[in-house]
Amino acid sequence: MSFNLLFLGDVVGKAGREAVANHLPDLLARYPIHFVVCNGENAAHGFGINEGICEQLFDWGVDVITLGNHAFDQRETLVYIERYPNLLRPATFPAGTPGRGAGLFRAKTGENVLVINAMGRLFMDAMEDPFAVIDRELDACPMGEVADFAMVDFHGEATSEKQAIGAHLDGRATLVVGTHTHVPTADHRVMPGGTAFQTDAGMCGDYDSIIGMDKVEPVQRFLSKVPQGRFSPAEGEPTLSGIAVQADPKTGLAQACAPVRLGGQLEPAIPPFWNV
Amino acid sequence: MSFNLLFLGDVVGKAGREAVANHLPDLLARYPIHFVVCNGENAAHGFGINEGICEQLFDWGVDVITLGNHAFDQRETLVYIERYPNLLRPATFPAGTPGRGAGLFRAKTGENVLVINAMGRLFMDAMEDPFAVIDRELDACPMGEVADFAMVDFHGEATSEKQAIGAHLDGRATLVVGTHTHVPTADHRVMPGGTAFQTDAGMCGDYDSIIGMDKVEPVQRFLSKVPQGRFSPAEGEPTLSGIAVQADPKTGLAQACAPVRLGGQLEPAIPPFWNV
């Protein structure tokens, strides 16, 4: 029997949390989903995440939370992250950063899933080399030996760097999926080596927005080049966005992948392979 | 009767040209498509476009070609662009640049279509303010008065800037579509004001690649930080990628929009509203 992974993109503010609350428990009840990872870097009013929201996401069925450049926007995260082994921050942060960037987690059905979170460097504040960092994590816990499956959340801006990470890891992970741009890409596919890939998983949030934020201030800033107010999340109709992978337990590789989009502004999508 | 616009994303090298050659004439024969715009900035081996390729694209059924940051990679384009009114370069180039950045074109069925090409400034070499430039072009030729329909190809890197342009123009254009990242986004939608929007149309080319380029050199450059060779387009199975809009001739606004994806690596998509 195949193993079904689900990855959900950046949860942005209240609409993003509602998207997860509205849909994830229902999906888990209805379909054979074995492991859920969710990027939570914008869950707390768009900037970082707090302990209460972590608890909520876990309650709704998330197994592991990943983060990104907004990892520590809520400064309390520097402290409580040490108590939450299932909360990862990018492994590319400098040595000594609180928390961990990768972990081996046990699914309820017993499989070991390696999850790695890393950040890109193109058009972003430079951290450690994600190619080297991810290689090191995969070498320490190779898929097919220590881990049954491996998922990489690569948080990056440039499509070239994200696709290069995908190509570089093809055959060594179940899924390499991008986050950070808050827009799902329609290029999900199983690469030649057997790794599922999508340049960006999109966000969970209100898409009648500018990357999840209320449209007024971003537009006026582009026009005037002078801030008038703060950025705050758009709070209209919530959409869930992510990617599902059907994986082969013998190899850890992907057999199929498909987008998951529910509610709100985007074209709805449910993986055909969930309907057994 | 509705007016059907088709926009095709960045044509990358030989695979991109084959994608257009293989599919566009057939689509035009089979479906009621009234006007076709195609971004050609990477058509000549990945870098710019030459006169022969322009002629080919027009022969295959493209009405207007748009460009981007690679507009003048083939230096001959600085000369022949003056002879091709249907070849646009970004309107955000400095005053005095050969060619034009917008034009009013007559569809075979008689409607006047305004096409505007502009470039973003986030994470790109800065040119003129695209918000001001596009406003000026739309003011000079307002949809519903001089133009029956208006299409904007916004060539940009950052999803925030692309969505801000969309929000800013909502209600004043038929379609605002992004190009340049070479990955189609799954966020096509008709915005509240009636303008169809997609953050990026994706590329026409080989998706088993890094943004259309053969994977070897980009990956090795990320790894070693030292160039070993040139970038050249991947030449595997070609995929066509774009967006179709069904527009209301009375207002110029969008009634529906949908992705067009044919051949190759991506999930195929044909607009449901094409099948009358």
Place this chain on the structure above:
Amino acid sequence: MSFNLLFLGDVVGKAGREAVANHLPDLLARYPIHFVVCNGENAAHGFGINEGICEQLFDWGVDVITLGNHAFDQRETLVYIERYPNLLRPATFPAGTPGRGAGLFRAKTGENVLVINAMGRLFMDAMEDPFAVIDRELDACPMGEVADFAMVDFHGEATSEKQAIGAHLDGRATLVVGTHTHVPTADHRVMPGGTAFQTDAGMCGDYDSIIGMDKVEPVQRFLSKVPQGRFSPAEGEPTLSGIAVQADPKTGLAQACAPVRLGGQLEPAIPPFWNV
């Protein structure tokens, strides 16, 4: 008799204001200085400028204040700038921005001095094309016709862009001087066409710092990639830094230029041509 211009670099916080207060009145009493321009973009605790500080700078002998990317960090500046014709913000802000980016000012000795403030685009948030904007201002008020002298404060990050502006304007202005990097460059010279140039005038402030800011937080941010606190100006020994130009009243061109550095950490410098 020659006309002596003095330009002072970015005033950073209290130490920067003290540098001006300590030295400028004395310099004006002692030497034949006819016109003083000062960049004030960091005068209010490092971020922007307020009305009271403008008044102080004028009291100490500044004729015109220029700004930069921090122009409107103090939001009140959007309002009071309209009442202060001698307070300029970069001319490269979008149309509609409060205040002006250039002005013709009358020295106490009767000469008309054109002052232009503009911002670069390399490694900075993109605004209007500074080459085109400065050309337009100089064309509207050419040196030798309407203006007796012309000074350009070019606020930019990249040395290449700053030197390109210098080369482009050589022969059309008395002085082109860079600001923004907060470090004086030792390349002051009169270019072949007769325009004085310095890539950066440096800052007025405490140089035992990181670009004028207390060293602790900037260093820890580079190390940890996580903010621990705010940036605040270093408040040690103040240094004044700027450039003086001796100009020919017949042509407006520079006869000589030399650095002015007083107090604090840097090697002291007084223009030899001031001692008549």
Place this chain on the structure above:
Amino acid sequence: MSFNLLFLGDVVGKAGREAVANHLPDLLARYPIHFVVCNGENAAHGFGINEGICEQLFDWGVDVITLGNHAFDQRETLVYIERYPNLLRPATFPAGTPGRGAGLFRAKTGENVLVINAMGRLFMDAMEDPFAVIDRELDACPMGEVADFAMVDFHGEATSEKQAIGAHLDGRATLVVGTHTHVPTADHRVMPGGTAFQTDAGMCGDYDSIIGMDKVEPVQRFLSKVPQGRFSPAEGEPTLSGIAVQADPKTGLAQACAPVRLGGQLEPAIPPFWNV
């Protein structure tokens, strides 16, 4: 007796090589200079360095050559660098890059000098964390224990990052000097902990140029945004630019530092402490 170090900034093309040839042998004959480091990343027509030029620089009296982002523009450097222990490339290149980024060298007078070459990440293509890399090199070979003196060539764009490296290393090195902007800064000083510092050493080359390059093409590119030709070094009057440090052999720390500028466009400077 004090130990005198000399550091020369980026050698740009023929004018840069002439600056060294014209002045360095003479300086070494005339003054008590004990060790010379020179950044050679632009020595070969502006782009990289070749074996012949390395030999020339060593012949003229350079003890160690450092590089920067242009390290491997001449691809042969990837090969011959392994045969030249006195040729360093930035230590921040990824593991596996040919050559070394630091070395302990013996001066003719017997002292051991640690030289470290590293690159910044702000506004540059991101490599390894220079703070961590330099710390590691200094820890492996601490000044006052293994090394008698330590020099750091920090090749970076942003003044903030360069000054932060300086502040971070204060007390642990003889000299921290910036390179890459091709403009000497006038902020040379001995920091409170005893390390000499200068944000940028400037270039050896023709200053009637744009960062060493002929002015025509850079200016026209800023104006038109379309390349018309290649960048090539300006070949006018050569200027030597660098920094001299007088160091205490007991501690390795700096007693004094001063700019060295000879020939060409800049104000000449010879360290007062050289004239015993």
